[in-house]
Amino acid sequence: MSEPGAGAKQGGENLLFLTDEQLRKGIEAMFFAYRAFTADPDRILEGLAYGRAHHRAVHFINRQPGLTVNTLLSVLGVTKQSLNRVLRTLIEDGLVETRVGRKDKRERHLYLTEKGAALERELSEAQRARMRSAYRAAGPSAVAGFREVLEAMMDPDLRRYYTAMKDGSA
Amino acid sequence: MSEPGAGAKQGGENLLFLTDEQLRKGIEAMFFAYRAFTADPDRILEGLAYGRAHHRAVHFINRQPGLTVNTLLSVLGVTKQSLNRVLRTLIEDGLVETRVGRKDKRERHLYLTEKGAALERELSEAQRARMRSAYRAAGPSAVAGFREVLEAMMDPDLRRYYTAMKDGSA
DNA sequence: CTTGGAAAGTCAACATGACTGACATAATAT
DNA sequence: ATATTATGTCAGTCATGTTGACTTTCCAAG
Numbered sequence: 001m002s003e004p005g006a007g008a009k010q011g012g013e014n015l016l017f018l019t020d021e022q023l024r025k026g027i028e029a030m031f032f033a034y035r036a037f038t039a040d041p042d043r044i045l046e047g048l049a050y051g052r053a054h055h056r057a058v059h060f061i062n063r064q065p066g067l068t069v070n071t072l073l074s075v076l077g078v079t080k081q082s083l084n085r086v087l088r089t090l091i092e093d094g095l096v097e098t099r100v101g102r103k104d105k106r107e108r109h110l111y112l113t114e115k116g117a118a119l120e121r122e123l124s125e126a127q128r129a130r131m132r133s134a135y136r137a138a139g140p141s142a143v144a145g146f147r148e149v150l151e152a153m154m155d156p157d158l159r160r161y162y163t164a165m166k167d168g169s170a
Numbered sequence: 171m172s173e174p175g176a177g178a179k180q181g182g183e184n185l186l187f188l189t190d191e192q193l194r195k196g197i198e199a200m201f202f203a204y205r206a207f208t209a210d211p212d213r214i215l216e217g218l219a220y221g222r223a224h225h226r227a228v229h230f231i232n233r234q235p236g237l238t239v240n241t242l243l244s245v246l247g248v249t250k251q252s253l254n255r256v257l258r259t260l261i262e263d264g265l266v267e268t269r270v271g272r273k274d275k276r277e278r279h280l281y282l283t284e285k286g287a288a289l290e291r292e293l294s295e296a297q298r299a300r301m302r303s304a305y306r307a308a309g310p311s312a313v314a315g316f317r318e319v320l321e322a323m324m325d326p327d328l329r330r331y332y333t334a335m336k337d338g339s340a
Numbered sequence: 341c342t343t344g345g346a347a348a349g350t351c352a353a354c355a356t357g358a359c360t361g362a363c364a365t366a367a368t369a370t
Numbered sequence: 371a372t373a374t375t376a377t378g379t380c381a382g383t384c385a386t387g388t389t390g391a392c393t394t395t396c397c398a399a400g
Contacts, residue, residue: 030320033319033323033324036325051355052356068377070377079359079360084377085357124197132188132193135188138322150203151203152307152308153300155205155209162199162202165195239349251389278348
């Protein structure tokens with residue numbers, strides 16, 4: 001706060017973006033943006049018999065068809081009991097199907113059915129619409145910065161997973 | 171990574187950053203980063219008799235000392251019954267104090283006590299440490315982009331609140 | 341000055357999505 | 371043969387959100 005002026009505090013680099021005030025604004029930005037980010041699919045989900053947890057499961061099964069329960073577990077960062085409740089209803093309702101592993105028959109590989117894929121599309125389209133409009137408003141170089149900061153913020157394990165799934169496009 | 175090349179699809183502007191794939195990566199980045207972002211204070215909170223909801227209340231009371239219950243309610247986006255449970259324990263434990271409004275005596279203005287401020291500092295320092303290291307790793311222009319995209323993603327009401335509290339710095 | 345509405349607080353009931361702990365089954369690995 | 375892994379399940383608990391109903395206090399407009 002309050003105009004530190006052109007005073008280069010450290011070695012000539014301008015480190016104003018690392019002030020506590022800037023960091024606190026970043027924290028608030030994360031909070032408000034994340035709320036908006038989850039609000040759209042939540043609105044669709046209410047009324048349906050599913051919640052945010054189902055959305056997340058469906059999202060990652062769509063992203064990586066055939067992933068095992070264990071993998072999904074660590075990506076979502078919840079206990080198997082918690083995931084199981086969600087997965088069971090998705091399977092019972094015919095949104096997700098499991099196939100026994102060929103190499104290791106203990107493993108269950110998860111796939112979306114057409115019905116599951118349809119729900120995924122509906123939910124993710126709501127979310128993508130907001131993301132799209134934010135991206136458009138901010139422009140490509142802001143988007144690049146956005147992605148860089150978020151990536152640097154992740155825990156190393158999930159960052160590895162995240163970057164491994166990268167990028168798809170071009 | 172991924173070299174979108176010189177392929178100008180639309181009217182000369184390169185809009186590759188708006189592909190569904192890019193949007194989906196943004197969605198995942200938000201998910202993973204937010205998880206990491208809340209993990210540090212959550213770790214501190216466990217063991218203490220407080221949770222994430224207490225953290226949020228304390229954060230915003232610290233940011234805007236003297237705000238009313240109604241204001242906090244709309245910033246947090248929860249019902250008064252939900253907030254009240256949290257606020258009550260914070261007041262009982264002497265972390266937050268209320269003062270009756272001078273102009274309007276129906277209003278209660280919220281303030282952190284020294285004890286409350288101490289908890290706020292501890293929690294927010296954990297969060298700021300992660301934010302600081304992400305900011306440092308990504309650099310100032312990435313940080314600017316990060317903030318722009320998040321801001322564009324917020325719901326208009328909260329964006330107004332957020333930008334009104336801005337910026338302190340420079 | 342009465343009356344309507346706003347700000348705050350509370351009680352009760354309920355839903356969701358986390359958690360732990362314990363246990364079962366099947367299949368792989370040693 | 372035995373240990374370990376992957377999955378699934380039952381039961382209980384907790385944190386945090388929700389609705390709905392109701393009270394008290396106080397401001398403001400008729």
